[in-house]
Amino acid sequence: MCRWAAYRGEPLYLEELVTSPAHSLIEQSHCATRAKTATNGDGFGIAWYGDRPEPGRYRDILPAWSDCNLKSIARQIRSRLFLAHVRAATGGGTRRDNCHPFVHGRWCFMHNGQIGDFEHLRRSMENMLEDELYAARTGTTDSELLFLLALQFGLDRDPLGAVAETLGFVERLAAHMARPVLVRFTAAFSNGEDLYAVRYASDRKAPTLYAAPMGADGGYCLVSEPLNDDNAWAEIPDGSAVIVGENGVDVRLFGAADIPSGESPAVAPFSRAAGSDLQLT
Template identity: 50%
Template sequence: MCRLLAYAGPPILLEKLLVEPRASLISQSLAAREARTIVNGDGCGIGWYGERPEPGVYRGILPAWSDANLVSLCRQIRSPMFVAHVRSATSGEVSTANCHPFTDGRHLFMHNGQIGGYPTLRRAVDAMIPDALYARRRGTSDSEAIFLAALGNGLDADPVGALGATLEAIEAKAAAQGVAEPLRFAAVHADGDSLWAYRWSSDGHPPTLYWRQAGDGVVVASEPCDAGSEAWSMVPPDSVMTIGRDGSREISAFRRPAVTRQAA
């Protein structure tokens, strides 16, 4: 599984969360503590909001622990809202196009999890992406497909509803094709004004996702990134946490686990 981190609140240097902590996201790329895959070395990326509506993005195929450019950027960029991701590939080859976060206009999206049985479902899931958006498909990962399909389902106007509808449609296609493997979804979507952190799975066993207060801001992460682990709380399963640029937060229900699928 991949590792991710996101922050919203008063502007801070990215290094405060991504580089300096003993268990920073960069260190988790080499030695994650709460993941089945300890090493997450199939690329990395950051996305941040600054003076323009569209975010800045840096992605690369080097492991985060050996990417000097990533560290240099984190030491220079100050932002009120940013996301970061280190990848352990479950679908799609190691390439810049498959590294997170994915972006379109003012949107950023990153995902930890997978569409179970994706080799079987890939053609059907790709068909969910509207023709007008399909030219923006740069990679081959299931995560990018979810993002583009959600854009087609109205992500700009109703982020939570669009992602819910997208996952529901994928579940229906999996059931129709007799795919038993679960869909697991810990993800972050941001648009510069708000940030949404999701924790859900079709089998009731979603990937980990924690949150804690960080001064007047809020940070969410796949696993705690600092020594004060007692300050972290788990985002409840089947929930979405909405975080404002001012650090305000709200947790609400997302989707209930689907009925367990049976292979055909």
């Protein structure tokens, strides 16, 4: 399983998540504490938003702890919205195209989890993509394909609905092909304005997700595991979606869509904590 961290708020240096904390993302790349594997050394990536609509990105196949360029970049770049990821490969080779975050237009996406029996589902999943999105696929991971399917199903129009439809499609496809129905999905994604995250699993064993306020004026950080021992970190429940936007944090119930989006949304209000500490009850 991978580890990731994302932030939206007043501009911060990337090092505030990636290198500086006691349990920073680089620390988690070789000593994760809330994952099945402690080492996440199969590459890394960061994506950040600046003055242009599309995000900047830096990825490599080196372990995050051994890349001096990553530490230098994280120390120099400030951003109001950024995503960072360290990879433990569950499928797909160790190559740059398979490192998260994935970017398409103004969107970026990173994922921790897996699709059961993916190699048997892969071709049918790819066949759902329009030519433009199929041509945009450069790697071999299930994560990148989930991202492209979400774009296919309307990520621009309805981000959470598109992800719900994507996961529902994969589950229905697996059942139709008499394959194990297993989707484990904890992901963060952004259009450069709002930061979204989803924690979901068909077997109720989704990878972890935590949130805490960070920085000034309502900034929030979403992570696979806490960056320090501060008790401000709140665990996001399985079956939830998170939106971090101008008005603070919105946490909602989330489920994979049983029917195409636009007919019946699979997300519903759960709680709201605009401009204050995250409240889950």
